[in-house]
Amino acid sequence: MKSSLKLVCCYFHKHLRPHIVLISICICVYIYLYKFRPPIQKCLVPPSSSKDDRAVSTNMTSCGLTDDGDNCCPPMPSTEIKDFKLPSQSSPMRVRPAAHLADEKYIAKYKEAIRRMKALPDEDPLSFKQQANLHCAYCNGAYSQVGYPHCQVHIHYGWLFFPFHRYQLYFFEKILGMLLEDPTFAIPFWNWDNPPGMKMPDMFVEDSNSSLYDVLRNADHLRKVVDCNYNVGDETYSSPQESQESQESINLKTIYRQMVSNSKNAELFYGSAYRAGDCDARNGSYGGPVENCPHNTIHSWCGDPKNGEEDMGIFATAARDPIFYSHHGNVDRMWIIWRENITTDPEKRKCVEDSKDWLDANFIFYDENRQPVRAYVRDSLDYEKLGYVYEKVDIPWFNEKPTPRKSKKSKKPAVEFPVVLDKVISAVVARPNNSTRRDDKEEVLVIEGIEFEKDEAVKFDVHINDDEDSPCGPENTEFAGSFVHVQHSHTHGKKKTKKMNSALRLGITDLLKDLEADGDDTVLVTLVPRKGLVTIRGIVIELISCSGK
Secondary structure, X not given: OHHHHHHHHHHXXXXXXXXXXXXXXXXXXXXXXHHXXXXXXXXXXXXXXXXXXXXXXXXXXXXXXXXXXXXXXXXXOOOOOEEOOOOOOXXXXXXXXXXXXXOHHHHHHHHHHHHHHHHOOOOOOOOHHHHHHHHHHHHOOOOEXXXXXXXXXXXXXXXXXXXXXXXXXXXXXXXHXXXXXXXXXXXXXXXXXXXXXXXXXXXXXXXXOOOOOOOOEOHHHOOOEOXXXXXXXXXXXXXXXXXXXXXXXXXXXXXXXXXXXXXXXXXXXXXXXOOOOOOOOOEEEOOOHHHHHHXXXXXXXXXXXXXXXXXXXXXXXXXXXXXXXXXHHHHHHHHHHHHHHHOOOHHHOHHHHOOHHHHOOEEEEEOOOOOEEEEEHHHHOOHHHHOEEEOOOOOHHHHOOOEOOXXXXXXXXXXXXXXXXXXXXXXXXXXXXXXXXXXXXXXXXXXXXXXXXXXOOEEEEEEEOXXXXXXXXXXXXXXXXXXXXXXXXXXXXXXXOOEEEEEEEEEOHHHHHHOOOOOOOEEEEEEEEEEOOOEEOEEEEEEEOOOOO
């Protein structure tokens, strides 16, 4: 093909007029460069880049259509983007209340704040529409990375999840305070980890004419206790709703598993590292336990399958529902509890929190003065320096560790990978050699190569040493965790073609001890499909420490 191209170009040169020759040369060069040159690995990190000099940075001017063709871009700034500066430490502390404990005066004030934000022109960067678009843009690939124009910025499935959403709530809250002319105003949090607060808060569901109401929420769930292990639109397999007390207990045990047993160090809790030059953060990356469940599951619980899962059940539209900000308030609170009450040893956090790549990663927001600012992860770690705290409430799940039921192991034939998870499967998985196990290392079950449609809700559960024919529920130790994917965009009837490849990592050291299986050489892993279709490449068990040694 290349030799034919050369002959054509030589013919043009000999037989055509000079100005036509020039045009023909340009055409030949273009064809060669864009059709026959070897492919350039545009997203590879330059050889001179070091591991600790690859912080993801948002290119504001690059904002375009998302992966699915949505335009979520904020207005382009008319002034220079400045670095975000922490507020004055002499400012009064904002106290975020538990939504179910808020009084009528506060609720009226919050409704008025949201009403004023919704009344702003859509093109105003402080408007409710633009606050929702911000999340859409960052979670669906509208921005490219500085220095890597062909690599998108993503804030799910990895270590940017917690800091991005903390900043989003911070600026949302500051804008509301400005609109109310009350710098002490703080947004409420949905206290779904505490039985009295496990239902959708009344302020969001009682008045259909309120600025806090969203007609697209799942009407069947408005008055029910939330299911923190919800099976994404499939009520058949949902945790029992026989009594409020049973669901509350299951939720508490689910949160204990996610916050304690599955989050023994920062590598597990934060999810996979995500650095500049990583072109597809969702190709093999994984979210931490809290991002997976209850974060993703509660998003799906609020969305309604009859409405295509909008608003909360789709990331592109989730922030159009005011309950989004209260849901993420409690997610943010989980981050605080994990750092201050669970993994208090800095050594177990340093593999992420000492990384310059993480600390220097940044996002762009409009502050309450309509000034675009670049906010760095390092300035998000101390929430009190951001000027807010959460109302003190009980944390009952600290004492709700799942209990073993001592199931009989299945003896069915082992599955061969890769496998399509269209039915319950089991596999015997070898554990690391006993001589390599140490107290400073966490044993981690890794489900590798999870492939699925990006715009389809997905969930499957993972059990260890359980009965394949009758898998237990989340209240039992044998239930190791779940993989949960929230639909990224609405398809509008279009065929789903975008594939994602992820992984699931579950800390199982405590689980094996509680099942009295810590001396075994193998474990039986059972995967139970709940929603959507996935392909699994394999299952392994690894030993990790926060230092990676």
